[in-house]
Amino acid sequence: MTRFISIIISLFALSSLCLLSACGGGGGGGDSSGTSKAADDASSPVVTMLTGKVADGYLREARVFLDRNNNHAYDNGEPTTQSTSGGSYQLDVSPGEGDLYPVVAQVVAGQTVDEDTGTTVAYNYLLESSPGYWQFVSPLTTLVKLERDKNPSFSHQQAEIAIRSRFGIADSVSLFTDYIEPENVNSALITEHSRTHKAAQVIATLMGRVRESIRQNLGGIIGATEQSLVSYMVSDQILLQAGVIEQALNAERNQGSVVDVVALTNNIADAINTDRLDAEALALYEQRLEQNFETWDMSPPSIQSQYPPADDTASVDVVVSLSFDESLDETLLSNNIVDLSGPNGSVSGVLNYDRESLSISFTPSQLLIPFSRYQVTVKGELADALGNSLGDDVSWSFTTIFDQVPPPLPDF
Secondary structure, rough: HHHHHHHOOOOOOHHHHHHHHHHOOOOOOOOOOOEEOOOOOOOOOOOOEEEEEEEHHHHOEEEEEEEOOOOOOOOOOEEEOOHHHEEEEEEEEOOHHOOOOOEEEEEEOOOOEEEEOOOOOOOOOOEEEEEOOOEEHHHHHHHHHHHHHHHOOOOOOHHHHHHHHHHOOOOOOOOOOOOOOOOOOHHHHHHHHHHHHHHHHHHHHHHHHHHHHHHHHHHOOOOHHHHHHHHHHHHHHHHHOOOHHHHHHHHHHHOOOOOOOHHHHHHHHHHHHHHOOOHHHHHHHHHHHHHOOOOOOOOOOOEEEEEEEEEEEOOOOOOEEEEEOEEEEEEOOOOHEEEEEEEEEEHHHHEEEEEOOOOEEEEOOOOOOOEEEEEEEEEOEEEEEEEEOOOOEEEEEEEOOOOOOOOOOOOO
């Protein structure tokens, strides 16, 4: 009997140990940020590991950090790590921080390796992701995140749609997963992923080159307080060129002409007037942030139509007109904002602005000389209602014809 009781006690003790072993340790904190790691003792903080990739292409030896104050710069105390082969990174953060703060990758010239080329990158630039989207950090996630920064009323989806539509990226391609080596996709999707990859390659190089030009214009240093403004300035310049990138990629998709990424990037970089991206422009960006408009607008007014068309013909009584995509700053609309010049120099006339049609017209004070070449110049000072100027003069020419009906002869 005594032996039987001893056996029962032993079995009870063994089952208790099994229960304790099953219930203790290894639990996650319910955080959506990634793999949680329990502390070794009660005094150690509980951390969560964010895991993801940095591209484009995969970027090795980039500094990855959690930007807790969203200033686009690493600050002491912020979690940081280095990306490894395949652009992979692991970042230890406090539980929940992955959904609160953006992940930023600092791409360092001469150090960070672009695995597309196997060489170190030539220019410094920053890649970012919106809070909660740390799994893939790329030029496209950067533009999405910056659109949200510039437009506080935007949802994440609105910012994504804005970027996707600017570059013509198919809805079937996620901007927030790895489009370089996508998993479980058919051949048609592989083509779209490749197209997205090329767009990101162009954007990444432009980010570096435009940022470097701004740095030089600012005297060789981008201060800690200027990082956000410079990031917005870089993204705006790239978005202004989005149509060129889309057009080139559409030609490859529809006509089979292979895009030369390097040549396309060089052509776009040469077209960007970086001389204007200086301290004065930075001050304008700072002013725009302080104004806190509901919608961000740092783009100059765009000419939608012009008459006469370039290199066309027009009557000697022509009225020169232009229409724009937005309201203009009426304080700048003096007669000399549009110059019409011909064989005898500048032509005098009257300038009018139609608020409803967003158009200006210049009516010469006299008939033009027939069969002569005239040039129209719209001065770069012309600006929209927010003060965004054209920057460069816009000029085109036309030739006059004589199409006037002579007055009837008098009766005798």
